[in-house]
Amino acid sequence: MIPALARWFARLLSAWALGACCAAALAQSPPARDPVAQAEAFARQAAEFQALGFRREAIQELERAAGLIAGRGDAGRTAAAILGALGQAYLRVGLADKALPRLQEALALARAERQPALVAAALNDLGQIHASSGRSAEALASYLESTRAAREARAPLVFAAGAANAAVALSASDPAAAAALLEEAEAQLGTATDSREADFARIRGAQAWRGLRLEPSDARLLERPYALLGKALRSAEGRDDALALSYASGHLGELYAAAGREAEALDLTRRAVFAAQGARADESLYRWSWQSARLLARLGERDAALAAYRRALASLQAVRQDMILELRAARRSWRDTVGPLFLELAELLLRRSGSETVPQERLLEARNVVEQLKAVELEDYFQDECVATQLARQKDIDRIAPRTAVLYPIVLPERLEMLVGLADGIHQITLPIAAAELAENARRFRQRLEKRTTSEFMPYARSLYAALFAPLEPLLAAHEVDTIVLIPDGPLRGVPVGALFDGKGFLVERYAFATAPGLRLVEPRALVEGREIQILLSGLTEAVQSFPSLPFVDAELTGLQVLFAGGRQLRNREFSVPSFEKAMRGTAYTIVHIASHGQFDSDPKKSFLLTYDGRLDMDGLEQMIKLARFREDPIELLTLSACRTAAGDERASLGLAGVAVKSGARSALATLWYVNDQASSLLVNGFYRQLRDAGGTKAKALQEAQRAVLADPRFRHPVYWAPFLLIGNWL
Numbered sequence: 001m002i003p004a005l006a007r008w009f010a011r012l013l014s015a016w017a018l019g020a021c022c023a024a025a026l027a028q029s030p031p032a033r034d035p036v037a038q039a040e041a042f043a044r045q046a047a048e049f050q051a052l053g054f055r056r057e058a059i060q061e062l063e064r065a066a067g068l069i070a071g072r073g074d075a076g077r078t079a080a081a082i083l084g085a086l087g088q089a090y091l092r093v094g095l096a097d098k099a100l101p102r103l104q105e106a107l108a109l110a111r112a113e114r115q116p117a118l119v120a121a122a123l124n125d126l127g128q129i130h131a132s133s134g135r136s137a138e139a140l141a142s143y144l145e146s147t148r149a150a151r152e153a154r155a156p157l158v159f160a161a162g163a164a165n166a167a168v169a170l171s172a173s174d175p176a177a178a179a180a181l182l183e184e185a186e187a188q189l190g191t192a193t194d195s196r197e198a199d200f201a202r203i204r205g206a207q208a209w210r211g212l213r214l215e216p217s218d219a220r221l222l223e224r225p226y227a228l229l230g231k232a233l234r235s236a237e238g239r240d241d242a243l244a245l246s247y248a249s250g251h252l253g254e255l256y257a258a259a260g261r262e263a264e265a266l267d268l269t270r271r272a273v274f275a276a277q278g279a280r281a282d283e284s285l286y287r288w289s290w291q292s293a294r295l296l297a298r299l300g301e302r303d304a305a306l307a308a309y310r311r312a313l314a315s316l317q318a319v320r321q322d323m324i325l326e327l328r329a330a331r332r333s334w335r336d337t338v339g340p341l342f343l344e345l346a347e348l349l350l351r352r353s354g355s356e357t358v359p360q361e362r363l364l365e366a367r368n369v370v371e372q373l374k375a376v377e378l379e380d381y382f383q384d385e386c387v388a389t390q391l392a393r394q395k396d397i398d399r400i401a402p403r404t405a406v407l408y409p410i411v412l413p414e415r416l417e418m419l420v421g422l423a424d425g426i427h428q429i430t431l432p433i434a435a436a437e438l439a440e441n442a443r444r445f446r447q448r449l450e451k452r453t454t455s456e457f458m459p460y461a462r463s464l465y466a467a468l469f470a471p472l473e474p475l476l477a478a479h480e481v482d483t484i485v486l487i488p489d490g491p492l493r494g495v496p497v498g499a500l501f502d503g504k505g506f507l508v509e510r511y512a513f514a515t516a517p518g519l520r521l522v523e524p525r526a527l528v529e530g531r532e533i534q535i536l537l538s539g540l541t542e543a544v545q546s547f548p549s550l551p552f553v554d555a556e557l558t559g560l561q562v563l564f565a566g567g568r569q570l571r572n573r574e575f576s577v578p579s580f581e582k583a584m585r586g587t588a589y590t591i592v593h594i595a596s597h598g599q600f601d602s603d604p605k606k607s608f609l610l611t612y613d614g615r616l617d618m619d620g621l622e623q624m625i626k627l628a629r630f631r632e633d634p635i636e637l638l639t640l641s642a643c644r645t646a647a648g649d650e651r652a653s654l655g656l657a658g659v660a661v662k663s664g665a666r667s668a669l670a671t672l673w674y675v676n677d678q679a680s681s682l683l684v685n686g687f688y689r690q691l692r693d694a695g696g697t698k699a700k701a702l703q704e705a706q707r708a709v710l711a712d713p714r715f716r717h718p719v720y721w722a723p724f725l726l727i728g729n730w731l
Contacts, residue, residue, distance in 0.1 A: 036075050039065040043082050046089070051196075051243060053283030055093050055322040062086040066102075080109035080118045088125045093322075094329030096129050103129070116153035120146045124162045131169070132329070140169045147181070156188035160201040164208045175213045179220065182208055186228065199232040199244040203251055206232075225255060243284065246275035250288040257295060266295045273311075282318035289315060290341050297348060309345040313372070316341070324380050333651065334380040335373070342373035346410055350417050350428065363426045367419055367519070370410055370489070374518045378658045381651060382604055382618065401731075404483040405476060408519070409468075411435050411490040420472060422479050429475070433467045439491040439648075441467075446494055446647035450673050452719040461501040461718075469500060469507065483512045483699050485730055487519060493653035494645060496672060498706065499722035506710070506718065512703035514730030517657040526697065526731045532590075533692075535560065535567035536583055538575045539595030539641075544612055550642060553595045556681035560593060563688055576613040577620070584624045591637045592625065592665075595684075597674075598643035600659075602651035609640065618655070618662055625663045637698070638665040641684050644673045660728035667698055667730070672723035679720040683709045687724075699730040 042065035049058035065082045069075040087102030103122050110118035127142030146162035163185035167178035182205055189205070192198045206225035214221055229252040236245035253268030269292045276284035293308035316338070327337055349366040352358055379385060406421035416431040416438060445460035486497060498508030537557045543549040561567050568587065570579055575596070598609040608615040625635055638660065645652040660668040669687070686705035691698060702724060709721040
């Protein structure tokens, strides 16, 4: 089983256990159409939404239910069930701060009403909060207390939920105790009436068994999952429950696939797909369509596998937002968990046999599939649904200028597929470098580049050139390419490719480079088209908030003010959050230049730009840049001349790559690491001078500025000029 799916079921069963308690409590309420009865109806609707994977809709229904019974003294038991379900719903989307008070109130009410089953359910979910915060001892204690309360209440479903979570917590330290809990849970489930909740409890038990670290020879590791899933399958068949049938047959198919029995696995998985379609359960349909696609690909049925992958992607779209929330709550990235679906489909589309050439439509589809992944990655990173909307409104890079190549690497486990977009179409070049090797070489290259006193980076600069660019050189030469737009993926996001070495010189000496998070940009156009340039110059020269001074920022800002014959300045004390906001509100600037410390972190909440009085996070930067919503055009260029990302941190590099999208600017100029501020001042002023005087593209202006710094004997080392990236529109 995919580990992420096992964790998903760990969370899923907890919901079913509490749902069962809630249903039991609600079943005893009178059918009168009073507020309590209405609240019960909303709670039942919420349970259906949860089962189908619609987390936000479930929260809305439960909030309505909680509002109806708030303060009613005659609804104690029902209130405990609803508040517990609401707390758990918040927990599943990562809102522990909202989940905790609801669960604590549910626990207090359940104890006051002497409802041990509801006590057990609340304790189980409170254990989940402890676990999500890294308090493993407290989590285990809460799970075990939950099992004791459930045992007292003779509530097998709630016991099974707590036992499964406790078993996962004990699996490494005390697998024998974990196995004993699971055996007791299975025995208790034997006394439960067949129901959807009981089926999901058995499914969760099967997954917990598979995760135990028992001796490989222990027969229970195979016997118990087969027995539990078989029981769940028969129960779902007997009740004609399409949703439970889908999950039971899908996971049983997974067991057969792991045993190498592909034909039987495929039959069960197809049954799971059919049942998911009958239940109209997109989350289930996505999972089992994906499993079906993998099996079909393994069996060599390429066309059927492609159809299954496409069906999985289509189903995923319906529950994407809810899955992002749930994965975020579990501290899992979209890329690691769901990304393989996109990459497997792209790999299948790009696969060739012998001398067969992949048709252009297949290359386009493969590229578009990876584009979908990148768009959701940005949305996931910034935790902002509007990022995907912004991308959808932008323009495709569908017309490539002469002498320009768009490089679109697709990082696959065993190879790198480079799609090269040129004026005559897309060219596919397969590069035999595995993802793990590429990631390691990229990480070492970045780390050594930042050592300004050594040339330890050079072996990696040569090897990465040989692996990534040497095979492309004949194609680039044939089209007389002088500008390269890189749409980086994975470990390549943090690599300044201009610093790769071809044996004679650095690549920046031959090519102008730009980078973009995807193929969609704010409508590309040149910076100067007869328009007056309005520039806002902001920065810090003084040491503030434990950050060192940047003395050359004075010269940088003064030089730019002279170059553009004016411009608004916010320097040191004037560069405060309120002053920056006021400036952005008052003028539609063409260029916004910020020369201050900043960092991009794997956690977007820790990414910031330093102001004199505080820190400006990415949401704040976006809001301020978009203050003048009446303006006809976006900011042409956002420059951040002293930011950094950690070497090898792909998520942090994703944030840097996405800054232009997040801010809504056409282009951004930013750095991968802190740069000597004298070299930075020279390069930035040279870039703007080229942009103003030469009348070329931003990419060419940056290339000339980098070459000028490289020619200075003091700054020839790439540490001084390589970290500058032009992001977004390169024209």
